[in-house]
Amino acid sequence: MSRIIASPDRDPFADAAIRFAGVHKWYGSFHVLKNINLTVGRGERIVICGPSGSGKSTLIRCVNRLEQHQRGSIVVDGVELTDDVIRIDEVRRDVGMVFQSFNLFPHLTILENCTLAPIWVRKMPRRDADELAIKLLTRVKIVDQAHKYPGQLSGGQQQRAAIARALCMTPRIMLFDEPTSSLDPEMVKEVLDTMTELAQEGMTMIVVTHEMGFARQVADRVVFMDAGEIVEMNAPAPFFDHPQHVRTKLFLSQILH
Amino acid sequence: MELLAYVREAPEPEDPPPTLTSGALAWARANLFSSPGSSLITIGFLALIVYLLPQLAAWATTRAVWSATDGAVCRQDQDGACWAFVIAKWDYLRFGSYPFAERWRVNVAEAIGAVLIVWLLWTNAPRRAWGALLFFVVYPVLAVILLRGSSLLGLPIVDSLLWGGVFVSLLTAAVGIVFSLPLGVLLALGRRSSLPIVRLMSVVFIEFVRGVPLITILFMANNLLPLFLPERWAPDRFLRPLAGIVMFSAAYMAEEVRGGLQSLGRGQYEAALALGLNYLRMMGLVILPQALTLVIPGILNNFIGLFMDTTLISAVGMTDFLEAMNNAIKDPVWAGPTIMVTGYVFAGIFYFSCCYGMARYSAHVERILAKGRN
Numbered sequence: 133m134s135r136i137i138a139s140p141d142r143d144p145f146a147d148a149a150i151r152f153a154g155v156h157k158w159y160g161s162f163h164v165l166k167n168i169n170l171t172v173g174r175g176e177r178i179v180i181c182g183p184s185g186s187g188k189s190t191l192i193r194c195v196n197r198l199e200q201h202q203r204g205s206i207v208v209d210g211v212e213l214t215d216d217v218i219r220i221d222e223v224r225r226d227v228g229m230v231f232q233s234f235n236l237f238p239h240l241t242i243l244e245n246c247t248l249a250p251i252w253v254r255k256m257p258r259r260d261a262d263e264l265a266i267k268l269l270t271r272v273k274i275v276d277q278a279h280k281y282p283g284q285l286s287g288g289q290q291q292r293a294a295i296a297r298a299l300c301m302t303p304r305i306m307l308f309d310e311p312t313s314s315l316d317p318e319m320v321k322e323v324l325d326t327m328t329e330l331a332q333e334g335m336t337m338i339v340v341t342h343e344m345g346f347a348r349q350v351a352d353r354v355v356f357m358d359a360g361e362i363v364e365m366n367a368p369a370p371f372f373d374h375p376q377h378v379r380t381k382l383f384l385s386q387i388l389h
Numbered sequence: 390m391e392l393l394a395y396v397r398e399a400p401e402p403e404d405p406p407p408t409l410t411s412g413a414l415a416w417a418r419a420n421l422f423s424s425p426g427s428s429l430i431t432i433g434f435l436a437l438i439v440y441l442l443p444q445l446a447a448w449a450t451t452r453a454v455w456s457a458t459d460g461a462v463c464r465q466d467q468d469g470a471c472w473a474f475v476i477a478k479w480d481y482l483r484f485g486s487y488p489f490a491e492r493w494r495v496n497v498a499e500a501i502g503a504v505l506i507v508w509l510l511w512t513n514a515p516r517r518a519w520g521a522l523l524f525f526v527v528y529p530v531l532a533v534i535l536l537r538g539s540s541l542l543g544l545p546i547v548d549s550l551l552w553g554g555v556f557v558s559l560l561t562a563a564v565g566i567v568f569s570l571p572l573g574v575l576l577a578l579g580r581r582s583s584l585p586i587v588r589l590m591s592v593v594f595i596e597f598v599r600g601v602p603l604i605t606i607l608f609m610a611n612n613l614l615p616l617f618l619p620e621r622w623a624p625d626r627f628l629r630p631l632a633g634i635v636m637f638s639a640a641y642m643a644e645e646v647r648g649g650l651q652s653l654g655r656g657q658y659e660a661a662l663a664l665g666l667n668y669l670r671m672m673g674l675v676i677l678p679q680a681l682t683l684v685i686p687g688i689l690n691n692f693i694g695l696f697m698d699t700t701l702i703s704a705v706g707m708t709d710f711l712e713a714m715n716n717a718i719k720d721p722v723w724a725g726p727t728i729m730v731t732g733y734v735f736a737g738i739f740y741f742s743c744c745y746g747m748a749r750y751s752a753h754v755e756r757i758l759a760k761g762r763n
Binding site for chain 2: 297
């Protein structure tokens with residue numbers, strides 16, 4: 133069903149960051165992921181889109197095992213995801229995730245949110261962790277909010293803080309699960325700009341989003357999912373200009389007005 | 390006239406709000422005399438207070454007997470409280486039958502405990518972590534050595550059956566509070582665990598203890614515990630009700646904490662996991678600090694309940710403050726019509742001040758936490 137079209141200058145099989153092979157998942161008897169085959173190359177930016185309930189969030193949540201797949205294999209950075217908790221923690225250290233609802237820790241300041249995992253998981257001395265956090269908060273342009281609590285920030289600032297928190301673990305892969313969907317319209321751009329900068333620095337990224345402008349500008353490949361399966365996958369220009377599958381055409385006509 | 394198209398040329402001025410009615414008079418008018426009915430109720434209650442309060446005050450102060458060597462004066466003077474009785478019995482109410490020569494040990498133990506508790510409760514005290522370490526690790530050992538005695542240090546052993554009075558009440562409450570919260574947290578986590586055996590055991594424990602009156606638990610701890618253990622290990626007479634109180638309070642604490650855990654969204658767990666925190670760190674650094682903060686009022690409420698429940702240990706032979714008061718009231722030397730009222734009013738004041746203090750502290754902590762969180 134799914135067909136991988138490699139961009140000419142990149143062979144995704146040579147140096148894979150993430151490899152899904154025949155992945156299936158069920159919620160009870162509901163077949164939510166159907167035979168997913170997808171290889172994400174190192175430094176590649178993938179945008180996943182599709183109607184709600186199509187399994188796109190579930191797919192990226194399988195990468196750091198917030199969801200478990202039941203058939204097939206997922207290899208992240210050379211580590212196959214199994215029930216081995218120690219290896220899963222290893223994978224999670226190297227895979228950053230940004231959530232739709234930010235999920236900052238409300239009882240900690242922005243700075244403490246950023247330094248928590250480096251200090252406790254990476255065993256970084258507090259001073260180094262603070263320094264790193266300040267550097268990354270500067271990069272997402274909210275260093276002046278470092279000592280405030282998440283509840284005192286706007287949605288856009290919170291989401292940028294969440295990005296900085298994930299980056300503080302110096303991840304090799306970043307997952308974005310609809311990062312702009314719960315933002316007020318005037319704050320979407322500041323978050324997308326931060327993500328674009330990150331992409332330009334060569335971060336491997338999988339982004340679930342409905343921001344088609346972002347997809348066209350930043351993605352190496354766009355993946356369209358519907359009803360738990362990958363329907364179409366292509367570089368952004370051909371994907372948007374010449375969609376092949378009837379379901380892709382329908383979806384794009386609905387979303388692009 | 391309304392315009393169909395409009396462009397603002399000058400900003401709207403910012404006016405102060407309409408005149409506020411402030412001051413005591415305005416407050417009284419709004420709250421006490423807002424309608425004829427409410428005025429009537431206000432006046433009625435004011436009259437009641439004016440009628441009752443002076444009598445109560447006089448009973449407790451001017452008409453009370455403040456000094457006497459036995460009950461004779463109090464028997465003559467029946468219009469006021471017999472504080473002389475409380476003063477004469479104070480040593481017994483405080484220490485029970487603890488030997489006279491060794492009572493300084495109780496004072497020392499209480500003084501150290503008081504200093505450490507103030508250190509811990511004072512929300513911006515320096516080095517609270519050290520205070521916690523001293524209070525939770527060093528102090529219990531020290532307190533046991535001081536209260537029970539140690540032949541090694543030349544402190545005569547005082548059997549716990551001789552302990553009694555205020556210090557037994559305070560000790561029971563302190564032990565209950567210090568041990569029931571951590572045990573309750575463990576039970577709450579167990580009840581939400583994904584391991585079926587752990588979950589089952591937690592549920593069985595919590596539901597069993599919650600389904601049984603405390604007095605039953607105390608009798609069971611007193612009579613059944615020794616049956617299950619070899620005679621040499623039979624726990625101390627005081628340790629048994631203490632264990633019962635801790636178990637009882639822990640079950641209620643667990644349900645309180647579980648409520649806090651359930652009110653946190655799945656997102657907090659997922660964010661912690663996604664950062665690579667393992668179960669213990671996720672719980673200790675992210676989940677429990679939030680969950681416990683949410684249920685501080687409930688936890689403090691449980692502590693207050695626990696403090697009241699300490700009076701039940703008299704059912705298994707321990708002499709807590711209330712039991713000591715009961716014993717003192719029965720003393721024929723002081724027998725008289727005002728003795729019982731005086732004794733119980735005094736006991737009421739004691740329990741009320743302790744519990745009201747806890748309630749005020751709880752409110753204070755809530756305000757501080759609310760401030761930090763916006």
